[in-house]
Amino acid sequence: MKKALITGITGQDGAYLAEFLLAKGYEVHGIKRRASLFNTDRIDHLYQDPHEENRNLFLHYGDLTDSTNLIRILQQVQPDEVYNLAAQSHVAVSFESPEYTADTDALGTLRLLEGIRLLGLENKSRFYQASTSELFGKVQEVPQTEKTPFYPRSPYAAAKLYAYWVTVNYREAYGFYACNGILFNHESPLRGETFVTRKITRALARISLGLQDCLYLGNLDAKRDWGHAKDYVRMQWLMLQQDAPDDFVIATGKQYAVRDFVNAAAKELDLNISWQGTGINETGQDTKTGKTIVAVDPQYFRPTEVETLLGDPSKAMEELKWKPEISFEQMVSEMVQKDLEGAKKDHLCQTHGFNTYDHNE
Ligand code: NDP
């Protein structure tokens, strides 16, 4: 039975990847940060009681900023595959916490690689690094491929740039089987609530039931190549199953603006939005009620923005025989329907006199 170690198992990709690997018969080990709450919502359906026999999912407390515990876990698990998904992954937050972002996303990657090397596991443990389209930042070429030059535009992207290159370096210097997946944005109902897609689907579902008045967003013109997380974790595994390690762009090759995403999510809820104004004065009205349900709030603008990203996944398609199976429309629909379920529960509580609380971030 193969053993996989996933950092960031409590995150969106970690949850999908754990499910995927368990279905393939892996013994899965995940690193989870100590928090004051359980914080395992995304993997609770996979959880197995520690007293159960024949368990195949194990959680270990740890943190990418603590090399001693990373080394201990690596030594204990002796993984065949390490998926480094843990990160302070929010671009806007990285401007607020740049040092922590660098410590986790850049040095955290180094700590893991060095741990593998110190333990002499470089010939055993294949390594996947969660690299990102944010590396392209201020894009130098359209569409972006594995050969497009990088130009990071945030402390997050700069930290991930270090992680990208140190992964390449350990491959070249010490013969690691180490790969970078340069993944473009990927979403799902498990996406964190403060990323733009999930923020939109949650808010519009709540607005459709009268639980919220308005959705406040930043740059509506930003364009992204959005895929589904389920399709992308399959690719993370595929990269570690080849004869030789390499780096791959994973994308859909299609691009939409944030405004397009809002329109697609609204359509799924039978809402129709008419847009007026431009820039910070742009608003979206519900055509049935005339009420403003989308507005721009400049607090969501970033000091430096990545305006447009569009990936070319040809290499992955040709060499790994990968192609995305879930369309943009299917993904939006799945996210909206899941958030509508949650909103309906809140609505039911409220109509029976119970308070529910929500964040509008
Ligand atoms: P999430 O933000 O959903 O999950 C991040 C995970 O990392 C969580 O489990 C989080 O734990 C954990 N984590 C954060 N800081 C630390 C730390 N210091 N030590 C240990 N664990 C930590 O991200 P995604 O699942 O969306 O993304 C997975 C990876 O892929 C990330 O590295 C991200 O940067 C990268 N990526 C994501 C893309 C996307 O579109 N989703 C695209 C390209 C790259 P906790 O639950 O406790 O917060």
Ligand code: GDR
């Ligand atoms: P991104 O994702 O920065 O691309 O990073 P996010 O969803 O946060 O932003 C996408 C674009 O939407 C614009 N935007 C807003 N973003 C947020 N979060 N909230 C808003 O209100 C809002 N309004 C407009 C942003 O300015 C941006 O242009 C994600 C993360 O998962 C990274 O970890 C990953 O590396 C990249 O995708 C690829």
